[in-house]
Amino acid sequence: MRNTRALAVAGAAVAALGLSAPAAIAWETPSNITALPSVIARGGQLTITVDSCRGGGTATSSAFSPTHLSPVSGPNGRARGTATINSDARPGPYDITVDCNGSRMTKPQAFTVIGGVRGGLGGSTTTGATPTDMAIGGGLVAAAVVGGGVFWMRRRAERRI
Numbered sequence: 001m002r003n004t005r006a007l008a009v010a011g012a013a014v015a016a017l018g019l020s021a022p023a024a025i026a027w028e029t030p031s032n033i034t035a036l037p038s039v040i041a042r043g044g045q046l047t048i049t050v051d052s053c054r055g056g057g058t059a060t061s062s063a064f065s066p067t068h069l070s071p072v073s074g075p076n077g078r079a080r081g082t083a084t085i086n087s088d089a090r091p092g093p094y095d096i097t098v099d100c101n102g103s104r105m106t107k108p109q110a111f112t113v114i115g116g117v118r119g120g121l122g123g124s125t126t127t128g129a130t131p132t133d134m135a136i137g138g139g140l141v142a143a144a145v146v147g148g149g150v151f152w153m154r155r156r157a158e159r160r161i
Helices: 002-026 131-160
Strands: 033-036 039-041 045-050 057-061 064-071 079-084 092-100 103-114
Touching: 033 092, 033 103, 045 057, 045 064, 045 092, 057 079
Parallel strands: 039 103
Antiparallel strands: 033 045, 045 079, 057 064, 057 092, 064 079, 092 103
C-alpha cells in the first residue's frame, strides 16, 4: 500500500512540473542576443552570442569596450565574442547593442554587473589564493583526515571487544 501512495505522489509531482514548464517559458522575452553569465563581477569575461549574424559584427555596451563578434558555423548563422567587463564599471544592469549585417539590435538589461566588497585586510582585492590561504586549507584537510582516521580506528577497536 505504501508503494502505491509513493508512486501516486511522485506522479502528481511530475504532472505539476510538466504543466508549469510551458507557462514559465511563455514569460521569457524572445531575443537573439545572449550574454553569459547573466551576473558578472567587474573584470570578468562575458560571452556574447547572437543568432542570425552570419558575417559577424560588433557588440557594444557602457560596461565593456566594443567587442568583435566572429561567425560560428551552424544552422542559425551565429556569431560569438568575448568581452571583458571594465574594472571601473558600476554595479547594475547593462544593455548590449549589436551591429550585425547592417542592422542594429539592442537587448535591454542583458547582464548585471556586481561589485566586490572591500572589507577586512583586503582579501577581496587579491586574485586567487595566497600561500597563507593554501597553508590554512591544507592544515584543515590534514586535520580532517587524521580525525577521520582516529574515529574509524576507535570504532573498529570497539567492535572487537
